[in-house]
Amino acid sequence: MGRFQGSTVLISGGARGQGAVEARLIVAEGGCVLLTDILDAEGEALAAELGPAARFLHHDVTEEAGWARAVSAAEALGPLRGLVNNAGIYIPKTLMETDAALFERHTRINQLGCFLGMQAVVPAMERAGHGSIVNISSTAGLRGSPGAIAYSATKWALRGMTKAAAIDLAPRGIRVNSVHPGPIDTEMLKIRTPEENAVRTRLVPMQRNGTAEEVAKLVLFLLSEDSSYMTGAELAIDGGASL
Numbered sequence: 001m002g003r004f005q006g007s008t009v010l011i012s013g014g015a016r017g018q019g020a021v022e023a024r025l026i027v028a029e030g031g032c033v034l035l036t037d038i039l040d041a042e043g044e045a046l047a048a049e050l051g052p053a054a055r056f057l058h059h060d061v062t063e064e065a066g067w068a069r070a071v072s073a074a075e076a077l078g079p080l081r082g083l084v085n086n087a088g089i090y091i092p093k094t095l096m097e098t099d100a101a102l103f104e105r106h107t108r109i110n111q112l113g114c115f116l117g118m119q120a121v122v123p124a125m126e127r128a129g130h131g132s133i134v135n136i137s138s139t140a141g142l143r144g145s146p147g148a149i150a151y152s153a154t155k156w157a158l159r160g161m162t163k164a165a166a167i168d169l170a171p172r173g174i175r176v177n178s179v180h181p182g183p184i185d186t187e188m189l190k191i192r193t194p195e196e197n198a199v200r201t202r203l204v205p206m207q208r209n210g211t212a213e214e215v216a217k218l219v220l221f222l223l224s225e226d227s228s229y230m231t232g233a234e235l236a237i238d239g240g241a242s243l
């Protein structure tokens with residue numbers, strides 16, 4: 001019997017990249033997934049590929065009412081025991097290049113979206129008996145990150161929000177942890193040129209980028225009962241990049 005048998009996990013931004021790999025692994029371990037994203041074609045195609053254990057719902061994480069719809073759709077698949085706050089944007093600009101609109105856009109998607117998600121799943125997770133929330137931060141939330149002030153602000157915020165929520169939700173049987181990936185080969189990195197990315201990869205002690213599969217395995221550990229005594233933890237998965 002798989003670790004996720006009888007449980008549903010809601011993955012925001014799950015149409016592609018890390019979230020999509022997490023969905024595949026959860027279904028392979030007997031669970032159900034509710035995928036949300038603004039990329040409808042990719043999300044629908046992934047849900048169709050995964051079969052009856054998966055469903056896709058269009059949802060922009062900044063829309064509060066949409067979170068209630070997503071939770072209902074997840075519960076229709078089975079008891080909601082997991083949330084991955086995975087949706088995010090990365091538009092790297094230095095302090096002097098960043099205008100208020102760009103700063104606010106990062107804040108709304110990466111930070112407010114995570115807040116709304118954590119709040120929305122709590123009653124459903126209580127109904128399910130217990131739950132685990134994984135907030136996808138970044139190494140940009142562990143140290144200063146060059147040329148990405150707005151992104152860094154939100155990823156540091158997720159780290160703090162994770163710890164505050166972990167304390168608030170422990171009495172309700174809900175654990176909250178943050179994951180801090182280094183450079184991971186997904187569409188997100190394509191905002192930089194291959195040459196720029198190569199320079200960044202050379203700064204990683206392990207001299208390579210990570211894969212979405214490597215991050216997904218850690219996320220599944222945190223979602224599962226294998227990590228039953230962990231809450232408020234911040235786990236780097238970065239080839240040593242944050243050292």
Ligand SMILES: NC(=O)c1ccc[n+]([C@@H]2O[C@H](COP(=O)([O-])OP(=O)(O)OC[C@H]3O[C@@H](n4cnc5c(N)ncnc54)[C@H](O)[C@@H]3O)[C@@H](O)[C@H]2O)c1
Binds near residue numbers: 037088184187
């Ligand atoms: N790739 C990396 O190097 C890296 C490193 C550290 C952290 N991360 C974080 O990992 C997470 C997943 O990113 P990824 O690497 O899979 O990249 P990705 O760009 O493939 O995935 C991000 C997903 O979020 C979705 N999204 C964006 N705005 C949204 C919104 N308003 N509402 C709903 N969905 C929205 C996108 O459509 C996309 O499917 C992100 O939070 C990202 O910040 C990525």
